[in-house]
Amino acid sequence: MDLLIPLNEPQEPLYRQIYRSLRTRILSGALDGGKRVPSSRDLADQLNVSRTVVLLAYEQLEAEGYLVGRSGSGTYVSRGLPGEKRVHAPRAWTRFELSSFGAFAAQSAAELGLAACGPQEVCHDFTYGEGDLWCFPFARWRRILVAHARSQARAPRFGPAAGSDRLREALCAHLRRSRGVTCDPAQVLIVNGPQQALDHVARVLIERGHRIAVEDPVCTGMKEVLRAAGAHVTPVPVDDEGLIPGRLPSGARAVFVTPHQFPTGAILSPARRRSLLDWAARENALIIEDDYDGEFGHQGQGIGCLQGLDSEGRVIYIGMFSRTILPSLRLAYLIVPQALIGVFSAAKRLCDCHSGSFEQEALAELMTSGAYERHLRRVRRRNVAARAVLLEAVHDHLGRRVEVTGDRAGAHLVLWLDGGISEEAVIAAAATRGVRVHGVAPYFAEQAPRPGILLGYSRLREATIPEGIRQLAAAIPS
Numbered sequence: 001m002d003l004l005i006p007l008n009e010p011q012e013p014l015y016r017q018i019y020r021s022l023r024t025r026i027l028s029g030a031l032d033g034g035k036r037v038p039s040s041r042d043l044a045d046q047l048n049v050s051r052t053v054v055l056l057a058y059e060q061l062e063a064e065g066y067l068v069g070r071s072g073s074g075t076y077v078s079r080g081l082p083g084e085k086r087v088h089a090p091r092a093w094t095r096f097e098l099s100s101f102g103a104f105a106a107q108s109a110a111e112l113g114l115a116a117c118g119p120q121e122v123c124h125d126f127t128y129g130e131g132d133l134w135c136f137p138f139a140r141w142r143r144i145l146v147a148h149a150r151s152q153a154r155a156p157r158f159g160p161a162a163g164s165d166r167l168r169e170a171l172c173a174h175l176r177r178s179r180g181v182t183c184d185p186a187q188v189l190i191v192n193g194p195q196q197a198l199d200h201v202a203r204v205l206i207e208r209g210h211r212i213a214v215e216d217p218v219c220t221g222m223k224e225v226l227r228a229a230g231a232h233v234t235p236v237p238v239d240d241e242g243l244i245p246g247r248l249p250s251g252a253r254a255v256f257v258t259p260h261q262f263p264t265g266a267i268l269s270p271a272r273r274r275s276l277l278d279w280a281a282r283e284n285a286l287i288i289e290d291d292y293d294g295e296f297g298h299q300g301q302g303i304g305c306l307q308g309l310d311s312e313g314r315v316i317y318i319g320m321f322s323r324t325i326l327p328s329l330r331l332a333y334l335i336v337p338q339a340l341i342g343v344f345s346a347a348k349r350l351c352d353c354h355s356g357s358f359e360q361e362a363l364a365e366l367m368t369s370g371a372y373e374r375h376l377r378r379v380r381r382r383n384v385a386a387r388a389v390l391l392e393a394v395h396d397h398l399g400r401r402v403e404v405t406g407d408r409a410g411a412h413l414v415l416w417l418d419g420g421i422s423e424e425a426v427i428a429a430a431a432t433r434g435v436r437v438h439g440v441a442p443y444f445a446e447q448a449p450r451p452g453i454l455l456g457y458s459r460l461r462e463a464t465i466p467e468g469i470r471q472l473a474a475a476i477p478s
Contacts, residue, residue, distance in 0.1 A: 001038055005047060014049055015056035022057065026066050026077055033079035037067065040075075104228045123434035124468030128263075128412035128456030129292075130327055135378040140371055144362045151361075159357035161349035163190025163333070167364035171333060174367055178376075179294055180308035181317060183335045189344050190355050193330040194292070194320045195221055200334065201288055201316060202229040204347050205254065213255040215243050217443035219262050222290065226256075235445035240405070242268030245275035254286040255279075259306060260293060263443050263454055265406015265413055273306055280314045287315045293323050295376055296383050296458075297409045313337030321363070323411070323458075324376060331359060379458070383411050386457045386465065393469035401476065411458035414440060416450055421477055423451035429475035435468055 005021045007014055025031045037043075040058055044051040058075060061067040069075050098106065162168070168185040175181035191197045198221070206212060208230030214223060216235030226233050234249045242261050257276065259268040268276075280287050289306045307317040320332035336344050348354070366372045391407055394415065406413040417426065423439040430437050440452035453472075457465065 001036070002046060003038060003043065007047060007049070014053045015060070018043075018047070018049075018054060018057035019060050022061060023064075023066055026061075026081060031077050033077050033081055035077045036074050037077065100230070101228055108224055108228070122431070122436040124464060124471060125436045125459070126438075126455045126457065126468065126472075127436055127459075128438065128454050129323065130456065130459055131323055131325055132379045132382060132411075132458045133326070134459070134461070135375065135382060136325065137371055137375055141362070141366065144365050145358075148358055148362045148365070159354045159360070161354050162345045163188065163355060164357060164360035164364055167360045167367070170364050170367035174373065175319070175335075178373075179291065179305045179319075181305055181335060182308050182310075183317075186341055187335050187338065189334040189336060189348060190360060191332050191334060191348065192352065192355050193322070194290070194318060194332045195225070196351075197318045197320075197332050197334050198222055198225045198288075198290075200344060200347055200351070201254075201318075202226060202231070203351075204340070204343055205286065206231050210253045211249060211251055213248055213252045215257060215261060216445045217263055217440060217448070218256070218445075219258070219290070219292075220442060222256055238264060238266055240266050242266045242272055243276070245272055245279055248279050250283070252283060252285055254288055256288045256290065257306070258290045258292060259304075260291075260297075260410050262290075262292060263406075263412070263414060263440050263452075265408070265410060267409055268306075273309060276306065277309060277312075277314070281312060285314070288318065289315055290318045292318075292320060293410045294319075295324055296380060296411050307335060313339055316340070324372075324379065325363075329359060329363070331355060331363065383458060386460055386462055387413070389462045389465045390455065390457050390460075390469070393466040396466070397469050397473035398476070401473075401478065412454055412456040415453045415455060417452060417476065419450045421451050423448075423453070426451070426453060426476050430472050433471040433475055435471045435475065437472065 003022075005018055007017050009017055022031070022037070031037070037058075038046065040051050040054040044054045047054070058067060058069075062069060062075075065078055066081065067075050068078050165185065167190060168188040171188055172181075172183055172185050175183065189200075191200060202225050206226070206229045210231050211234055212226050212231040213234050213236050214226065215238050217238070218235070223233060234252065236247050236249075236255070237244055238261050242259065243255075243257050248255060255276070257268070259273070260266075261268065276287060279285070287306060287310075291305055294305060305317065307315045314337070316337070317335040318332065319335070321329050322332070334344065363372075387407065390413070391404065394402065394404060398415070401418070403416040404413055405416065417423070423441050427437055427439055438454045440454060441448045460468070
């Protein structure tokens, strides 16, 4: 039996530390009465101490009645001690008063729970929002990681709060070419995932009671961050051209928008983009642009961003690497107007000091070497091909039973069902056929106008898509 006993008190003799640790475990019930403890020789080897030290501790415990030695058998915990049954007894845990944020988090956890995704192993997984792993250059990434792991011993203890200078420069150069973003490296802030990006915006700019406009439907994570900040969240409807600027409320401090609307897939039209910027100027408001999958536009070309049209410093741009590289790479970024650089960097320093330097330096090398853009081109080609196969399969197996939106960009689309069909029933029936899908209802402020099914395709093999749609079609009532 291995016993983890910390020996980290330089002012206390080693045998006393061992004695105290074992006595605490016995009294708490962690070591049951009658249980054999390691021999003095084995425990000395485990703790890398002299056997004499362990013998002194055991002798003290035997003298106090906590241990009993049996000749030729070993040393055992004495039976009948006060703590023997304590480990199995119910505990009355202390209750603490929560902050307003803690209370909201507890309520949110109870309301949302964990999404039920059907079986853990499925044949056809149409989950949306994940990167393409089939064509990621893992061999190149592994070599970069190994090289930077060796160099970390010579790196400073902490990196810059705003992020690696090298990554911020590489990111700016890429975004200027790929997304039409107007920025310099000083405006870039590297954060731990898109949720932290949203949280930073809320912490720095939003007070309790501020009116904040969001799209309806909207990403649940975005809405929950705003509610946690105490904002008065006002849903604004979308149509096939994205958010409707004419429905924006007066007096709103900011609007959160996805130019490739999530989840409907509508693309914000040029006229709407201009209207949004005009509204922000009139209201002295901010636009927070969540460009979650702008790299994957129509026929593989990226969709233009709002930030590049902003001439007054009113747009905060959020981008991420989880869609383009790996979901487990918890790196995202904010591009903030010049006037907000200092305060956002200070907020990041207060929050977590800095994001992981190791991953940032590796990603910077992937970008500066050109491997990142080559990977994006491969992903775009695969998305275009997979989308074509998916649309053909939907046409063949579902025909006019569904309406398709979001088929012009990104890596997911929506199948809108007849109003009399239960979204939950379709998801459950699909799961029994080995198909994992998700519905659109959770993203609407009120009831969804009709049931819909989200289909992500970035991780699917083209050859498997038709069978997956055939099984899904069998789960949808005619």
